[in-house]
Every structure is written in structure tokens, then in C-alpha cells.
Amino acid sequence: MTTKANPVEGSAVYPLGSRVNERGHLEVGGCDVVELAAEFGTPAYVYAEDDMRARARAYKEAFAARTDDFEILFASKAAPFTAAYRLFAEEGLSVDVASGGELHMALRAGFAPERVYMHGNNKTDAELRYAVEAGIGHIIVDSFDEIRRLDAMLDRPQDVLIRVTPGIKADTHSYIQTGQLDSKFGFGLEDGLAARAVEEVRATRNLRLVGLHAHIGSQIFELEPYVRAIEALATLADDEIELLNVGGGLGIAYTAEDEPPAIETYVDVKVNGVRRVFDRVPRILIEPGRSLVGNACVTLYTVGTIKEIPGVRTYVAVDGGMSDNLRPMLYGARYEALIANRANQPADTLVTVAGMHCESSDMIVRDAHVAAPRVGDVLVTPATGAYGYAMASNYNGVPRPPVIFAKDGDARVVVRRETWDDLLARDVE
Numbered sequence: 171m172t173t174k175a176n177p178v179e180g181s182a183v184y185p186l187g188s189r190v191n192e193r194g195h196l197e198v199g200g201c202d203v204v205e206l207a208a209e210f211g212t213p214a215y216v217y218a219e220d221d222m223r224a225r226a227r228a229y230k231e232a233f234a235a236r237t238d239d240f241e242i243l244f245a246s247k248a249a250p251f252t253a254a255y256r257l258f259a260e261e262g263l264s265v266d267v268a269s270g271g272e273l274h275m276a277l278r279a280g281f282a283p284e285r286v287y288m289h290g291n292n293k294t295d296a297e298l299r300y301a302v303e304a305g306i307g308h309i310i311v312d313s314f315d316e317i318r319r320l321d322a323m324l325d326r327p328q329d330v331l332i333r334v335t336p337g338i339k340a341d342t343h344s345y346i347q348t349g350q351l352d353s354k355f356g357f358g359l360e361d362g363l364a365a366r367a368v369e370e371v372r373a374t375r376n377l378r379l380v381g382l383h384a385h386i387g388s389q390i391f392e393l394e395p396y397v398r399a400i401e402a403l404a405t406l407a408d409d410e411i412e413l414l415n416v417g418g419g420l421g422i423a424y425t426a427e428d429e430p431p432a433i434e435t436y437v438d439v440k441v442n443g444v445r446r447v448f449d450r451v452p453r454i455l456i457e458p459g460r461s462l463v464g465n466a467c468v469t470l471y472t473v474g475t476i477k478e479i480p481g482v483r484t485y486v487a488v489d490g491g492m493s494d495n496l497r498p499m500l501y502g503a504r505y506e507a508l509i510a511n512r513a514n515q516p517a518d519t520l521v522t523v524a525g526m527h528c529e530s531s532d533m534i535v536r537d538a539h540v541a542a543p544r545v546g547d548v549l550v551t552p553a554t555g556a557y558g559y560a561m562a563s564n565y566n567g568v569p570r571p572p573v574i575f576a577k578d579g580d581a582r583v584v585v586r587r588e589t590w591d592d593l594l595a596r597d598v599e
Contacts, residue, residue, distance in 0.1 A: 182423040185218035194514035199576025204511045212472045213490035219577040221466035226261040232437035245459030248556040253584035255279030266457045270297035324376035331381040336402035381413030389421045393439045400443040415455035422464040460556040467555030473547040491525015491532045493568045496561040507538040510548040515541035
């Protein structure tokens, strides 16, 4: 049982610089989150802006210490909102988009088109046309049909990468594995489809094959599969390959028990892996998302109902749930919980944090230890910066939460809270 009176100090789960202040409240980005809840309401996503910048810089510094030919792409599906795009553009990163909508946001936020890489296993003609007209730097082709469609709509050269399925199964949840042979993504190595894709791209009029891409999954702690993925790509590469995108996927700490590799270790494995198997080392690309934003954010809730079933369980119901964090329901993701207005009190009460939605599966944290909860408490779940906002919905007619950036004791809204009227905005009378 967890009874630590200050679970925030030294924790890898909370944003960098988080602390419990003199009032016994959680602080993020120098801001008292209890005060933020009163000012902006709950639920709310609160990001420590300096945390995001620090992680971007850690990736850049780790690469710069090992090679001078690299590129870091923000995998924007993890946190697709304008302020995040703009922040990482300011930090000198490139960007990975996986839809026309993400492309639109990235461009509007200030990413130069040549620093945009477009993914997607089923890109529409409209999305490809938008990418071409915007003049984006690279398109990652994912099917033979796409190769033909993209070439047909071009009247100029377009740099492309081929997405390769290396046949490697990472040790993570099956829903976020992407590198195994049986995958909807990319061209398989084992079945010869990747080699055939190389031939087809090189036979086109307008596509210029400049690189290979492989992504084996997400929330990965074991680094050895990355080495095997690089070795697999080497069997397909030749001297014309200029870029090697070895994916993202680095795991983060969602609970105190999680011990993901350090960014420096992760980068070291990828750089050394490429150097070991390539005679002529291409530019190395990676595409982190979760590890840039996941631990930078906490989600604030208000406790509404406490329901004790004697001898069974105590449910603490909050004013959000699967509409703002689908991951626990989608693939059993684990989180911690904290009573933010009594963060200095021992977490001596076992509860299950339940959402407000009409689904029995709407459980945010099962079997969490928190300080004895009370109606009206501000309850926080950390490590919600990746895929919480991205997967948010209006289930049960619930408006989506705001996104708050906190820095040096100041807070600003970067995505406003939806209103009930917003739920009607697209209706046609």
C-alpha cells in the first residue's frame, strides 16, 4: 500500500519541476493546480510548458553528442493542438503528421512545409493533393495504390520514404504494435513486398525514393527490438537511401513502478545500431511523441460522488472519464491518482476512480491509493499529455476539456473548453 506523504517529489510520472507547496497543494509549472481548477474548471489538461521544451532539447542534445546528421520529428498524433505544434516548431523540430487535419494544424502553427513528413495507411486523394500543393518535404508511402495515385497527381518531383514492416513484434500492448508482419501498416520485408515497393517507386515519373521508415510500436521499454529493426532495414537499403527513419515508441513512466530507458540511452541504441550495419550512414530520423508530451501534463477532475460498497470497493466518481482519457478503456492503461488539494497527506485509502459516463468500463484508475477522498476534492491523474486530448470525444454530450499551459507561475488557455452550444455547432436544421 502506498502511504508516501509526498509522491510528487522526485517522481518521473509528474511534470518536471512539480512539487507540493506550503498549502499542501500540487504545483505544476509553478501554478497551484487547485487554483487552476477554480479558475478554469474541471476536467482540464494542464501542461508544464518548460517540461515539453526540456524533453525536446534532451533529444537534440543526445543526438548532437553522437552525430551531426539527424532530424527529430514531433509525432503530432500524441498531442495535436496548435500550441504544441508551435512549441516544437520553435524548438527546431520537424513534424510527423498522419492526416490532412494534422497537416493543416502543423502548417498553421508555423512548421515550414519542407520540415513536414506525412504518414497514413489510407491517405485520401484530397489529403495527398493538400500535401502536394503545400509543398511538404516528404510523404511516407504505405501502399501500391498510393504510389500510383500520388505519382499521377504530380507534375514535379516529390521526395518519398517507403514504410517498411520489418517483421518485429515489440513487447507492448497488441493495439500499439505496428512492426509485426501482420500489420495494416507498410510493406513487409519477409514477403518481398517492400523490395517490390522500392522497384515501383523508382519506376515512377515523379517520385524520388530518398529513405526508408520503420516503426515497431509505442510505449516500448525494451530497446533490443529497435536494433533488429535497423538490421532489417539495412537489408533493403542501398547507396541511394539518404534518410533512415527508425521510428519513435519510447515508453514513459505512467506509474512509480515504470522504469523506461533514458532519452540518451534510447538515442545511443539507435545511432550505434545504424552505424554498426550501414557502411555509409544515412541521416537518422526519429519521431517521438509520447516521450515529448506524456509526462508534461496532468488532468484535473473534481470529485462528485463517493460510493462505498462494503467489502467490495470504494468508487470515487469524477466529472470526466472516457471522454477525456480513453486509454484505460481502450487497452487497460494504468495511471496514478492524487488528491491535489491534500497532496501532502498519506495515500492510505484504496479507491477506484470512476468516470461519469454510461459505460461500466469507464474506470480511469482501478485500485488507486489516495488520501481519504471527499466530495469537492480536486483529483489529479498525471502522465496524461499523450493521447488524452487527441482521443477526446463528446460521448454522452460532454464538452471536451480545455488545454492549459503553465509556466513560471502563470497559466494560459491554449485550447478553450467546449460549451454545450458547441455540441450543436455543426448541426443542420
